[in-house]
Amino acid sequence: MEPSRADAIPNPAVRRLSLYLRQLEAFRQHGRITISSRQLGQSVGSTDAQVRKDLAYFGQFGHPGIGYRVEELIAQVRRILGTDRTWNVLVAGAGNLGRALLAYRGFERKGFRLVAVFDSDPAKVGRKQGALTVQPMGELVATVRRDAIDLALLTVPASAAQEVTDCLVMAGIRGILNFAPVSIVAPRTVAVASLDVAVQLEQLSFQMNFARATRTAGA
Amino acid sequence: MEPSRADAIPNPAVRRLSLYLRQLEAFRQHGRITISSRQLGQSVGSTDAQVRKDLAYFGQFGHPGIGYRVEELIAQVRRILGTDRTWNVLVAGAGNLGRALLAYRGFERKGFRLVAVFDSDPAKVGRKQGALTVQPMGELVATVRRDAIDLALLTVPASAAQEVTDCLVMAGIRGILNFAPVSIVAPRTVAVASLDVAVQLEQLSFQMNFARATRTAGA
DNA sequence: GGATGTGAATGCATTCACAGCA
DNA sequence: TGCTGTGAATGCATTCACATCC
Numbered sequence: 253m254e255p256s257r258a259d260a261i262p263n264p265a266v267r268r269l270s271l272y273l274r275q276l277e278a279f280r281q282h283g284r285i286t287i288s289s290r291q292l293g294q295s296v297g298s299t300d301a302q303v304r305k306d307l308a309y310f311g312q313f314g315h316p317g318i319g320y321r322v323e324e325l326i327a328q329v330r331r332i333l334g335t336d337r338t339w340n341v342l343v344a345g346a347g348n349l350g351r352a353l354l355a356y357r358g359f360e361r362k363g364f365r366l367v368a369v370f371d372s373d374p375a376k377v378g379r380k381q382g383a384l385t386v387q388p389m390g391e392l393v394a395t396v397r398r399d400a401i402d403l404a405l406l407t408v409p410a411s412a413a414q415e416v417t418d419c420l421v422m423a424g425i426r427g428i429l430n431f432a433p434v435s436i437v438a439p440r441t442v443a444v445a446s447l448d449v450a451v452q453l454e455q456l457s458f459q460m461n462f463a464r465a466t467r468t469a470g471a
Numbered sequence: 472m473e474p475s476r477a478d479a480i481p482n483p484a485v486r487r488l489s490l491y492l493r494q495l496e497a498f499r500q501h502g503r504i505t506i507s508s509r510q511l512g513q514s515v516g517s518t519d520a521q522v523r524k525d526l527a528y529f530g531q532f533g534h535p536g537i538g539y540r541v542e543e544l545i546a547q548v549r550r551i552l553g554t555d556r557t558w559n560v561l562v563a564g565a566g567n568l569g570r571a572l573l574a575y576r577g578f579e580r581k582g583f584r585l586v587a588v589f590d591s592d593p594a595k596v597g598r599k600q601g602a603l604t605v606q607p608m609g610e611l612v613a614t615v616r617r618d619a620i621d622l623a624l625l626t627v628p629a630s631a632a633q634e635v636t637d638c639l640v641m642a643g644i645r646g647i648l649n650f651a652p653v654s655i656v657a658p659r660t661v662a663v664a665s666l667d668v669a670v671q672l673e674q675l676s677f678q679m680n681f682a683r684a685t686r687t688a689g690a
Numbered sequence: 691g692g693a694t695g696t697g698a699a700t701g702c703a704t705t706c707a708c709a710g711c712a
Numbered sequence: 713t714g715c716t717g718t719g720a721a722t723g724c725a726t727t728c729a730c731a732t733c734c
Binding site: 288289290300304305307308312313314315316317318319320 | 713714715716717718
């Protein structure tokens with residue numbers, strides 16, 4: 253079905269897939285039934301050829317003369333990204349950011365369910381955080397296993413990031429989204445992505461100096 | 472000094488510059504005086520040649536036989552990124568995320584000072600948020616001018632993102648970091664970067680399906 | 691010896707442009 | 713006619729490898 257060798261697929265293409273999906277969902281909400289590669293590309297600041305090429309890495313989803321059927325393409329892209337299922341996610345770190353993420357009700361619709369929250373601070377353990385209760389780190393392994401948790405949002409302070417990462421890896425987590433402003437190291441069997449606000453601000457700062465705004469394509 | 476045409480500089484190089492800076496600050500904290508391109512590259516998961524090439528776009532900062540002086544290179548990179556000064560930043564949207572960002576004390580050190588917060592909800596206006604008081608949107612123009620604010624963190628719901636963006640642009644903001652899970656459009660004179668948690672989770676999801684973890688280089 | 695800086699070579703990603711289908 | 717899918721051509725970014733300097 254898909255090319256079995258994922259390294260044949262340009263990484264930038266996968267990033268754009270997420271953006272296409274976001275736009276497609278917006279188009280669906282507006283009642284669009286079909287959409288051309290040109291329109292989809294324009295909506296994410298890209299070209300028609302780019303859209304077609306990106307999608308073609310994974311199969312033939314379009315209909316010549318018509319374009320792409322919105323509903324159908326959403327399903328395909330979700331399947332490709334692996335969000336045609338629900339991933340269970342934990343939050344490591346019940347600070348301001350962790351709590352803000354827990355309160356956000358938009359992940360479920362995207363295929364991610366926040367099912368647990370952990371903190372090493374005894375003062376925070378036991379507190380209710382929405383529907384969830386903050387658990388001590390000691391329960392990590394058991395909870396990950398019991399609730400079949402695959403992903404972690406790492407929202408601890410920079411100083412604790414690596415230590416907690418190691419715990420997550422031990423517990424069997426397979427993917428980590430790191431919000432701490434440090435690099436973390438994990439075995440290559442564990443997927444890691446990072447999201448550092450300061451880094452993005454620096455990119456903006458640079459763009460503002462050289463007015464040639466090259467527009468950082470969404471992340 | 473720098474090449475005057477910023478489009479001669481690969482965009483990925485600028486992104487890596489931020490990561491180098493983060494590592495350099497860590498090395499400084501550990502007391503390192505000099506560092507080689509190899510060591511710096513390794514610390515961000517890159518190669519020595521890549522580091523040298525990236526830096527060489529902006530000048531000659533190294534010392535053959537020695538490497539780079541940490542303190543000196545930090546200063547240079549900050550100058551390149553434009554964070555050798557302090558940018559005044561506002562937060563648009565005093566929801567959970569906005570408040571979490573306001574509470575974070577790490578931006579100042581990086582050259583970004585959060586100086587104002589706005590919300591359209593009358594119930595939130597007037598509330599204290601740390602040192603700041605939530606202001607109504609109507610005061611946007613005046614405050615941006617008075618406090619010389621250049622950058623905005625956009626933390627409003629998706630449904631309001633475009634409308635508030637338009638207000639920010641009107642008020643004279645020159646850069647926007649968008650946390651809402653939608654594309655926003657702004658004049659090309661305004662720098663825009665986006666930071667969508669769901670998008671990053673999707674990238675992780677993809678990586679986890681094709682175990683060939685290509686490791687999303689920090690953002 | 692141990693580093694940098696940099697042209698040249700390679701490898702990727704994007705764009706072009708067109709055959710083919712509805 | 714309108715649109716996709718795709719080889720071929722282009723353009724960018726990364727890597728190599730070496731002259732150069734402390």
